[in-house]
Amino acid sequence: MAQAPVRIVLVDDHEMVLQGLKSMLTPFRGRIRVVGQATTAEDAVGVVAGLDPDIVLCDVRLQGASGLDLCKRLLQVDPVRKVVLLSVYDDEQYLFQALRAGAAGYLLKQITGEELVTQLERVHSGERVIDTALAGRAVETAARLASGEFWPGARQGLTHRESEVLSFMVTGMSNRGIARRLVVGEETVKSHLRAIYRKLEVSDRAGAVAVALREGIYR
Structure with missing residues (x-):
């Protein structure tokens, strides 16, 4: 029996980005299905509550709020909710903020469609994912933080x-x-x-x- 597609809700305050993400994911409709979208944190809370997606894919920066705050809010309502943050910022400090907020993943916007789908499937299976461009630097930074060197x-x-x-x-x-x-x-x-x-x-x-x-x- 074929596995059901991963159901996701997209959150970004730019309509063009939302359309771009949907277009990027369209060729993979058998693996990923976009079931809803929102452009504000307030709307996202309602959309997620109504649709109960497998994953919320959210921009780190939203108009009047942040994806980090939205992540915390969604997890307060449902602690097992999977939120993946998508960002243009390849700064490991944003990554650490995301992980502290409880995000299941932190990916950069230059990711390809195939890579995005694969990473979302990993999150759906229970893994926590970090963009490969950041992972190595994050490990080094964490080690330096642990030693007090920063x-x-x-x-x-x-x-x-x-x-x-x-x-x-x-x-x-x-x-x-x-x-x-x-x-x-x-x-x-x-x-x-x-x-x-x-x-x-x-x-x-x-x-x-x-x-x-x-x-x-x-x-």
Whole structure:
């Protein structure tokens, strides 16, 4: 008896990406079936509850939310829910954040259709999958973290640049001052701040500084 296709729900805030994923998976309809889609985290919660897919394939970045937050939310409702995060970010710190959120996989968007289908089938069978481009670096990073050899904030999931921004925040430097110091635009600094707030689970600058001091990231 032929095995039933893996039923998946796609979540991405760009309609073009959703259409591209469906087109990529169409040749494999005997193995993978897209049963639903959503463009926001709120819609995704309802769609997943109604369709009960085998896997939720979700972008890491969503408008007004993050795939990491959605992953945690879905797992709070159903702890055995399988969520695979799809991202353009090949930074192992995002991978660690995904694994801490309970994701069953972290794959990069440059993946081919055949590779994506194979990885989703592995997840369906109970495996946890990591994009091969990241796996080796992640092992090395984990080993360095375990030995205490890394930049401040790495254990909290901050990238090296985010750690730099946080260190300047602790000294009281303004966004403009940080931008000048790092030779970047203020919008880039604001983007780093949003990532820092999300990873430290705070809502503002004061909260981030408080965590940095409490956790001994900076003194």
